[in-house]
Amino acid sequence: MSRIATTFAGLRRRGARALIPYFTAGDPSLSATRALVLEAVRRGADVIELGVPFSDPLADGPVIQRASQRALASGVTVARVLELVRGVRGEVPAPIILLTYYNPVHAFGLKAFAHGAVEAGVDGVIVADLPPEEADPLSTQARPAGLDLIHLVAPTSPPDRMRYIARRSCGFIYFVSLTGVTGTRETLAPDLAERLRQLRAVTTKPICVGFGISTPDQVAAVAPYADGVIVGSAIVRLVEAHAGSERLVAEVGGFIAALKAPLRRRP
Amino acid sequence: MKALRKGSPRLPDRTGHFGRFGGRFVPETLMAPLIELEQAYGAARRDPTFRADLKALLADYAGRPTPLSFARRLTERCGGARIYLKREDLCHTGAHKINNVLGQGLLARRMGKRRVIAETGAGQHGVATATAAALLDLECEVYMGSEDVERQSLNAFRMRLLGAKVIPVEAGSRTLKDAINEALRDWVTNVRTTYYLLGSALGPHPYPMMVRDFQCVIGNETKRRLRESVGRLPDYLIACVGGGSNAIGLFHPFIADTEVRIVGVEAAGQGIATGRHGASLSAGTVGVLHGSMSYVLQDDDGQIAAAHSISAGLDYPGVGPEHSYYKEAGRFDYASVTDAEALDAFQALARLEGIMPALESAHAVAYAMRLAPTLSAEQVIVVGLSGRGDKDVQVAAKALQSR
Numbered sequence: 001m002s003r004i005a006t007t008f009a010g011l012r013r014r015g016a017r018a019l020i021p022y023f024t025a026g027d028p029s030l031s032a033t034r035a036l037v038l039e040a041v042r043r044g045a046d047v048i049e050l051g052v053p054f055s056d057p058l059a060d061g062p063v064i065q066r067a068s069q070r071a072l073a074s075g076v077t078v079a080r081v082l083e084l085v086r087g088v089r090g091e092v093p094a095p096i097i098l099l100t101y102y103n104p105v106h107a108f109g110l111k112a113f114a115h116g117a118v119e120a121g122v123d124g125v126i127v128a129d130l131p132p133e134e135a136d137p138l139s140t141q142a143r144p145a146g147l148d149l150i151h152l153v154a155p156t157s158p159p160d161r162m163r164y165i166a167r168r169s170c171g172f173i174y175f176v177s178l179t180g181v182t183g184t185r186e187t188l189a190p191d192l193a194e195r196l197r198q199l200r201a202v203t204t205k206p207i208c209v210g211f212g213i214s215t216p217d218q219v220a221a222v223a224p225y226a227d228g229v230i231v232g233s234a235i236v237r238l239v240e241a242h243a244g245s246e247r248l249v250a251e252v253g254g255f256i257a258a259l260k261a262p263l264r265r266r267p
Numbered sequence: 268m269k270a271l272r273k274g275s276p277r278l279p280d281r282t283g284h285f286g287r288f289g290g291r292f293v294p295e296t297l298m299a300p301l302i303e304l305e306q307a308y309g310a311a312r313r314d315p316t317f318r319a320d321l322k323a324l325l326a327d328y329a330g331r332p333t334p335l336s337f338a339r340r341l342t343e344r345c346g347g348a349r350i351y352l353k354r355e356d357l358c359h360t361g362a363h364k365i366n367n368v369l370g371q372g373l374l375a376r377r378m379g380k381r382r383v384i385a386e387t388g389a390g391q392h393g394v395a396t397a398t399a400a401a402l403l404d405l406e407c408e409v410y411m412g413s414e415d416v417e418r419q420s421l422n423a424f425r426m427r428l429l430g431a432k433v434i435p436v437e438a439g440s441r442t443l444k445d446a447i448n449e450a451l452r453d454w455v456t457n458v459r460t461t462y463y464l465l466g467s468a469l470g471p472h473p474y475p476m477m478v479r480d481f482q483c484v485i486g487n488e489t490k491r492r493l494r495e496s497v498g499r500l501p502d503y504l505i506a507c508v509g510g511g512s513n514a515i516g517l518f519h520p521f522i523a524d525t526e527v528r529i530v531g532v533e534a535a536g537q538g539i540a541t542g543r544h545g546a547s548l549s550a551g552t553v554g555v556l557h558g559s560m561s562y563v564l565q566d567d568d569g570q571i572a573a574a575h576s577i578s579a580g581l582d583y584p585g586v587g588p589e590h591s592y593y594k595e596a597g598r599f600d601y602a603s604v605t606d607a608e609a610l611d612a613f614q615a616l617a618r619l620e621g622i623m624p625a626l627e628s629a630h631a632v633a634y635a636m637r638l639a640p641t642l643s644a645e646q647v648i649v650v651g652l653s654g655r656g657d658k659d660v661q662v663a664a665k666a667l668q669s670r
Contacts, residue, residue, distance in 0.1 A: 055570040056444065056556065058451045059294040065438065077568045102292055103555045107569025129292045129555070133282065154296035156458060161299060179296060180456035 003095040003123045004148055004171040007046055008206040008227055017263040018046035018228030019219075020208060021235050021256055022099065024067035025050045026076030028243040030084050036239070039253040041094050044260030047208075048092065049126075049230060052081050052100035059101075059128040061183030063233040066240065078108045082120040089121030097124035097150065097171070105138065114141035124148035124171040132168040143170070153199055155179045155189065166203035172227065175199060175209045183233045184214035188221055196225040220262035231259055278592065283472020284560075285592035291471040292555045293451075300458045305473040307378050312480070317373060324369045325484065328402065329359045331366075333485075335492040335649070340619040341636070348502065348642035350635055352622070352652045353489050355513060362625065362654030363485060363513040364395035364466060370481035372399035375462035382406040382457070385464045386450040388415055388443030388509070389580035389627065390422025391654055392466030397431035399464075407431040410449045412442040415579045422658050440573040443509075443583045447557050467510025468587035471558030475587050482516025489649055490520055497647060503528045503638065506651030507630040508601070509545065509581040511590045513653035519589075522598060531590060532634045534576035535603035543575040547586040548594050548601040561588040577606035577666060578626035578659070604630040604637075610666055612636060613656060625654035626662065 001009070011018055021040050025033050037048050053068035053076055060068070078100075085096055098117065105113050105127060117125065125147060130138065132151055142149045148171030153162055156179060166173055175196065178189050189195075192209075199207060209222050210230030219229050238255055242248040278285045283305075291301055311317040325331040334357065338350045355363035368385075375383050383405050387393030393409040400407035409426055413435040416423045426433050439445040447470075454463040468478040486504075493501060504521060506514035508531035521527045536544035544550065547562045554563040556571055564572040564584035574584040593599040604612075609626055612633035617623045624632055628651070635650045642648070656663070 055439070056448050058448050058557075059296075059455065061452075072570060101555075103563075103565065103571070104569035106554055107565065107567065128294055129558070131291060131293065131295055131298050133298075134290050134292055152295040154294070154298070156296050156299045158299055165295070176296065179458065181452050 002146065002148060002171065004047070007095050008172065011046065011227065017223050017226060018208065019044055019256070019260045019263050020047040020049050020228050020230040021045050022049040022051060022230060022232035023239065024053060024064060024071050024236055025081045025084060026053065026071035026074050027067040027236065027239060028070055029074055030076065030080060032248065034084060034088055035249050036252055037088050038091060039249045040256050041092050043253045043257040045094060045256055047095045047097060047228065049097050049099050050081060050085070052078055052098050052104060054101040054104055057101060059181055061181040061233060063237050063240070064182050067236045078104050078113065082116050082122070085122050086120040095123040096121060097126060098122055099126045099128065102127050102130045110138050110141045114138070114145040114147050118145045118147050122147065124150050126150045126152070126174055132165055135168065150174055152176050155195065159198060162199050163202045166199065166205060169205060172206035172208050173199065173203065174230070175207050175226070176211045177209050178212045180211070182211055184237070185212035188212065188218055192222070193225050216258045216262055219259050223262055229263065278589065279472060279476050285589050286595070288561050288588035288591040289472055289475060289559050291558060292560065293471045293558045294455055296455050297458065297471070301471055301473070308374060308473055308477050311374050311377055317377065320373055321370055325366065329365045329369060330357060331484065332488045333357050335489060335496070338620050341616065342639070344615070344619055345636055345639035347639040347644065348646040348648045349644065350639055351647065351649045353485060353517060353649055355485060355651065355653050356622065356624065356628070356655035360391070360395045360398050361657065362391040362395065363482060363516065364392045365398065366484055366516070367466065367478050367481040367512060368392070368395040368399040368464060371464045371477070372403045372405065375405060375464065376403055378462065380460065380462035382461045383464045384408050384410065384450050384453050384461055385466060386410045386443065386446035387466065388446065388582060389578065389625070390415065390419040390426070390658060391580065391625070393431070393433070394422050394425050394429070396464050396466070397426040397429035400431060401429050408434055410434050410436050410446040410453070412436050412440070412446050414441040415443065418662055419579055419658055442579065444571065444574070451557070467512040468515045468589060469510045469557060469559060469561070469585060475559065475589055478512050479515045479519055479589060482512050483519050485513065485516040485651065486518060486520035489517060493649070500524050500527050501649045502642065502646040503530060503648040505530050505532060505631045505635050505638070505648060507532045507581060507627045507653060508548070508586060508590060509534070509583050509627060510585070511587040513651050515587060515589055517651040518599065522593070529599045530634065531599055531601045532630045533601055533603045534578065534581035534630060535605040536575040538605055539603060544603065545574040545576040545581045545583055546603045547584060548590060549603050553591070556585040559588045561591045562586055577609060577662065578630070580625070580627040581630065602634050604633040606666070608633040610663060613663055622652070623656035624652055625656050626659045628653045629656070
């Protein structure tokens with residue numbers, strides 16, 4: 001059983017939900033990301049999502065765009081992110097998944113990427129601009145290597161597409177909570193629970209909800225319907241605010257503990 | 268080449284691919300809307316009313332057909348093949364862009380979308396979209412890199428006069444690439460109410476196909492007019508390639524006519540060797556940018572590189588996927604022309620023919636001037652003159668002054 005499957009099976013047994021924090025790898029530096037990952041796991045993160053920066057991140061709002069620019073400016077590449085994972089793998093029992101865009105993966109080489117990622121200790125990958133229709137070349141490499149290729153379901157995905165994506169997605173299904181790019185929002189989409197029920201009706205795979213979720217209250221509101229909650233921009237914004245400060249790790253750690261609290265309870 | 272003769276497979280295929288190029292590399296949020304757009308376009312294309320409406324607008328509003336002018340003095344100066352100019356500069360709004368926006372504008376209205384968004388580089392597509400939006404009573408917002416807003420300030424002002432909102436984009440290189448990113452982000456957010464009116468034959472399927480189809484009027488008219496006035500097919504077709512919409516529109520109707528040599532001209536900027544250019548096909552590698560697989564300018568890590576060209580419309584690190592396909596199939600050839608050569612051609616055409624070309628189109632003229640002397644006087648070159656140069660007067664003045 002893969003590390004991702006084991007993690008969700010364990011959470012389900014305990015009636016708990018996963019907290020999945022996102023960090024842009026190399027923002028503000030790879031050593032800072034390493035410290036943030038270790039702290040996140042210590043404070044309750046169940047899965048770690050690491051962004052591999054791309055110059056043209058068209059699914060991302062301004063916060064993650066800026067983080068990607070900072071990471072690229074500090075020299076982050078696919079190879080260096082894999083090194084980072086290799087370095088923390090021994091200390092992190094939680095699954096580590098990468099979130100990126102197709103072009104850096106394509107340039108690295110699909111086979112080299114799939115094998116290199118697994119060898120470094122990566123458990124899964126989400127490619128923001130790779131719908132299942134275009135995913136065969138990568139999934140052909142990822143599956144035998146043991147790398148879960150995780151697909152996204154969007155608010156605009158009709159029921160038949162939901163079923164198709166659920167069937168293709170490995171590890172879990174990334175449920176995009178809102179119609180838009182990444183970034184914090186004041187409120188959650190009103191039909192979120194209903195759409196999650198629709199997806200739940202066509203799959204038994206774990207469903208994790210992301211995009212626009214930024215506060216412990218929002219996490220608590222989503223928890224009853226999801227197997228996991230992904231928080232990205234709110235964390236990256238905190239990293240941005242405290243970059244270079246001694247308080248960085250403690251501030252982010254505290255926030256992660258607060259996000260995890262509502263997920264420890266049986267909803 | 269056999270596959271390219273008449274009866275060749277229709278491209279793109281059902282999944283939107285031109286061989287290994289094209290496709291739909293977009294966030295899931297856009298997948299269902301793109302499929303809906305593909306279906307709506309398919310239905311419109313088969314609908315005689317839609318076709319008649321578009322034909323009437325192209326004739327009575329855009330001013331089609333455009334002339335095919337024999338460039339007598341330019342031909343004499345070059346001493347060789349006869350050079351003809353397909354005069355898209357004489358279209359309403361001053362460039363070929365109007366052909367596509369009228370088609371897509373009608374489609375947006377047919378789909379019940381009241382708001383259109385667009386990206387623009389040189390501003391020609393933005394002006395055309397703002398124009399169509401005014402005509403068809405649509406709300407219009409145009410994303411434009413802030414560097415382009417500066418170097419094409421006249422076009423930015425024209426868009427505002429036409430009632431559109433111009434949104435300067437400060438991200439990245441602040442040019443066309445970043446304007447497309449921002450337009451796509453807007454579309455991801457407002458996809459239910461908004462039509463993305465993409466201006467070139469690039470992006471995710473069905474855009475490369477749809478934009479090509481709307482621009483094929485250029486090549487079809489050229490073919491018809493040549494038959495009447497010259498009595499045969501041309502030896503060469505030449506057009507500039509940024510995203511590649513005017514080029515594919517001129518070239519596509521001649522693909523099966525294998526005796527016609529077809530050359531796309533990219534921006535060599537300050538020279539290919541300097542790395543400051545926009546020549547994706549001549550100097551790029553295969554990758555994914557803005558929703559399709561094609562040739563792109565990128566570094567070894569798959570990060571998109573900044574393009575450079577004196578002409579904002581060619582200042583783009585990618586190219587439409589159909590160009591990549593026909594390059595690899597050996598049907599189209601690609602050449603490149605520097606900023607300096609384009610400026611020379613800009614002046615030459617103005618002085619010899621009384622036609623001021625857009626700096627984009629001046630790249631095609633420059634290549635024709637290089638090619639013509641190597642050919643005989645019986646041979647015929649058709650140059651796609653994609654737009655007029657009024658918008659470039661300031662840029663040209665500045666560049667010529669610093670010589």
